[in-house]
Amino acid sequence: MNTVDYQVLKSAVSWLEQGKRLALVTVVRNWGSAPRPLGSLFAITADGDFTGSVSGGCIEDDLMRRFADAFPDKLELVRYGISAEEMRRFGLPCGGTLELVVEPVRDAAALRLLLDAVTGRRLVQRRLNLHTGESRIEPAEIDVSIRFRDDELVQVFGPRWRLLIVGAGQVSEYLAQMAPALDFAVYLNDPREEQRRNWQAGEVEWLDGMPDDAVLAFRPDKRTVIVTLSHDPKVDDMALMEALKTEAFYIGAIGSMASTETRRARLLTLDVSEEQLDRLHAPIGLPIHSRSPAEIAVAILAELVQLRNRLVSTSAPSSCAVGVTERSTACPR
Structure with missing residues (x-):
């Protein structure tokens, strides 16, 4: 909610x-x-x-x-x-x-x-x-x-929806600050000690361990979003190879079209199937011509809100009610 x-x-x-x-x-x-x-x-x-x-x-x-x-x-x-x-x-x-x-x-x-x-x-x-x-x-x-x-x-x-960010950087900092206002509880994993030491975005819940272990321990469900933002294949790929096998609502990875193609080829060698790979949103976010870290975070959240609202609108049944006690104008039919 x-x-x-x-x-x-x-x-x-x-x-x-x-x-x-x-x-x-x-x-x-x-x-x-x-x-x-x-x-x-x-x-x-x-x-x-x-x-x-x-x-x-x-x-x-x-x-x-x-x-x-x-x-x-x-x-x-x-x-x-x-x-x-x-x-x-x-x-x-x-x-x-x-x-x-x-x-x-x-x-x-x-x-x-x-x-x-x-x-x-x-x-x-x-x-x-x-x-x-x-x-x-x-x-x-x-x-x-x-x-x-x-x-x-x-x-x-x-x-509440859970957002797991893998990779602590500038985009992650903006995303972690904006996401709670849109009903996401934010979690962060990064095995690189220097990245964790220099985190400046305030309170998040840190998950210890390597990214693949962190994803498994997180037990993603249908209200879970996982995004990889480190730009380091050794970090991002470890998370993605496990995330794509879960029922997470959304799995996204940062990078250009070229890096996305090479990532797909790598993941296919890491026990990830074509069907699982088709669930990956990459390049991540809506195409709003974002350039700065803050704009990239906005693009990511915009795509998440779009997909989440689409899910709610397509699954909601039609409703009709007879008024218990009515006030004001008649309802259009």
Whole structure:
């Protein structure tokens, strides 16, 4: 799940444990230019504490004004539509329509289970009955963010994405600084002591050992990204020969088109099959004519976000819901 929504859950648990009344707001449907993706969270207390986002500010301000007058005591569906008046008042993108589930939450323990699942790298889903307001948490098998029907909201929560960088250099430093904002927990391996000694990008989790051993010990899964950025074949190839045999979501290597061809030839001699080699993204990143280390890091992250969002959009089922309690304009069909 994304870092912002994870923080929403952490804050919500803390406020509930302090005895505060809390409402959890979830984006469940949108049309047109949606400000925030489905499943985005916003939490607010009766005391005016709030965190998260469902629109970027305008809708949150309206919710806070409404809740200051009457804090919700039952579950409801709130819709912000496409009328000219609402466009002018809330500043929604052109043609945008947004539906939110507003849910009073009283049980901190239930949300705590979600946080524990994310920390323990378990994929779980929370089922919310839209008629009774009751919820339950259970293991999840399909990694989609949200399923919304007339009687039920099912939202999947899971571990953060992991990014393993092999090779400590300038590109790695920029990548390590930028990636956490995009929901990647960053890990780094480099057997060269001088590279580790001169690392300047702040806190990362270092993995010891040679790159092949580090990859195996890391146990890559479908939420793992592995990138090799050392420019040293003795380092990069060791990581790639093991990474390409795993189920990692993305495996990339830095280098030119010419160096990529020679790398492919080397890897074929290292017990890597043609099929496995076809999974390699090289040259790494989107072709944005990047030159500087910072631009290369941007290109890498841009490709990761593109592929990750494509995965979510193609795996998400269509959803439809009948409003529990509606507000504002009718929904386009």
